């Protein structure tokens with residue numbers, strides 16, 4: 039494949055063994071590597087190819103030998119239990135879960151335009167959809183000693199990555215216990231992505247996939263799992279990835295006052311046409327494409343598209359599979375982990391020189407997206423789910 | 436208690452045996468009886484007294500003899516099973532669930548001002564909070580023969596009321612099977628409301644309470660439960676209580692194209708001051724009160740209040756119990772069934788003669804309310820969760 043060679047780096051650089059990446063990716067940060075695909079690639083396929091799936095690393099990519107890989111599980115009666123990769127593959131049923139992963143900061147660049155926020159300047163593509171395969175976290179916890187007695191006191195399940203900063207501190211996060219152990223929660227310890235071993239950037243050899251939940255909790259290169267009465271004390275759980283009121287600034291923020299982001303709100307964006315694109319009026323019509331997704335397993339039930347800045351709305355066609363593939367049966371309520379791709383072809387309004395195209399999605403709880411960014415502005419620039427707008431110019435063929 | 440006598444009615448009137456109601460209620464329809472309390476009563480207490488709990492009847496209140504009451508359960512292997520009221524009280528553990536019930540049409544009058552909608556003209560008080568006690572639907576279904584074999588084919592649980600129209604057709608609705616049988620779904624067959632037998636208007640002797648879900652599925656006077664592969668064919672399930680795009684009108688509406696409303700989106704409203712109220716400037720401050728709630732067991736995590744039409748926001752104080760009562764431990768994620776009452780006291784901005792006060796809530800999935808009604812307008816006037824706004828005048832002491 040057509041992969042870009044990284045520039046030579048000093049051997050003391052902890053990022054020197056980071057993998058090669060696809061040249062089409064738009065890089066927001068090189069070290070740690072954070073990059074997203076061009077928007078139009080996202081809607082080319084229901085399943086995002088792994089090479090162009092957005093990359094969101096907090097630390098250098100660890101080099102993990104699959105033969106010696108060990109997953110430690112702690113906090114359960116009887117003490118710690120360790121599983122090899124082979125254990126995960128052979129001792130537990132293999133489950134496939136098609137799940138969309140979205141970064142908390144997806145679309146941050148739009149919020150930043152309202153008033154500056156702190157964080158990587160993501161466009162609309164810090165979201166992708168893959169088929170993940172692996173053991174269910176529930177099954178592994180049960181094998182390690184989880185049971186009704188533990189449910190009495192435990193409330194959270196922590197994940198620790200094998201990626202470490204210069205002080206040796208690992209990336210970490212936690213999720214609520216009931217999500218972790220629920221049969222319908224579908225949390226995976228995944229060892230495959232899109233039918234192949236997980237690429238280094240996505241957590242080789244084993245990562246957590248927490249469907250319906252912000253990407254930050256789907257810990258990659260997972261090395262340790264701890265069942266606990268308390269939330270993870272990780273920086274990323276306690277002092278990051280939380281939402282605040284627009285009136286809260288860096289002088290007044292109290293990170294304890296807000297819950298850690300878990301399930302994400304309903305989201306959608308237009309992947310084509312691009313903002314500023316030229317549309318040939320002789321076509322007579324315009325085709326608008328995009329994605330829509332909601333957290334918590336809530337299915338997207340409708341996407342409304344406006345060609346006139348929100349005055350009137352048309353309903354887009356939704357799809358849940360790639361063309362030529364038979365769509366699966368609709369998911370059980372609360373287990374719709376994958377996005378919908380959507381499309382609308384509509385006549386060009388007569389005699390206009392410019393269109394403001396907007397999309398907004400509705401999920402199965404009938405939650406909707408807010409109209410604009412200022413009322414959801416927050417200092418960290420997360421949870422950016424206001425209507426997505428692009429302006430296009432109509433040109434005479 | 437101070438209850439209003441109904442006017443005498445002809446004996447052929449099916450509503451002639453409807454109960455007496457509290458005179459403070461604001462009546463939207465007399466037959467069937469639909470009424471809501473004045474907003475400021477809602478925030479007087481965390482638990483809404485039953486007499487002023489909003490009433491939403493679709494049909495005449497049936498007179499049910501508790502001694503001969505029978506609940507039929509059908510659709511399970513081995514044929515129908517019947518439970519008496521005594522059975523429900525003695526054969527199953529009694530569970531208390533404090534849950535807010537909201538009508539799909541709450542706040543319809545505000546949407547109607549944008550463009551006319553069909554339905555009862557509810558203000559902001561078609562929502563109330565009670566402590567419900569009864570048997571878990573899960574336990575009753577298990578006793579009636581529900582098991583893993585049924586889970587293979589069943590998808591819905593139907594409820595049929597003992598309230599009937601002139602043709603003998605009963606009120607009916609259904610909920611997804613996984614909500615009905617989940618241990619964490621907390622669906623009750625309730626025989627008590629706020630510690631007393633359920634009043635006639637609220638479903639005496641037994642009603643369903645489906646926490647986190649639109650009121651229309653919490654079928655009152657429940658007489659029959661059917662486990663099924665299909666949704667209820669009831670009018671209220673198929674051709675009502677669904678949301679549509681603002682562009683959909685009565686000529687183009689296809690009821691099959693939208694899912695039946697189940698979980699509701701995040702909601703909040705200001706109960707005090709009332710729209711048009713006069714505030715004495717010599718007080719120097721204003722106290723704003725209201726409620727906030729979200730469907731699906733999502734906890735309200737923040738309420739933002741603006742005194743300047745949405746330019747700036749302050750965070751309100753939330754409470755989950757009545758004053759003097761010790762708040763319970765926070766609910767498990769996904770089981771926050773009760774509303775939050777909230778309050779903000781803030782200095783009056785200097786030299787203004789009028790304030791536009793706005794509230795907006797955020798739930799644990801960080802879903803937010805939309806700013807205005809036009810983009811969520813729908814022909815049936817349901818799901819009215821745009822920001823609530825009241826305008827008050829500042830007067831010189």
Ligand SMILES: [Mo]
Pocket residue numbers: 094140141142143253254
């Ligand atoms: Mo993220």
Ligand SMILES: [Mo]
Pocket residue numbers: 491537538539540650651
């Ligand atoms: Mo309702």
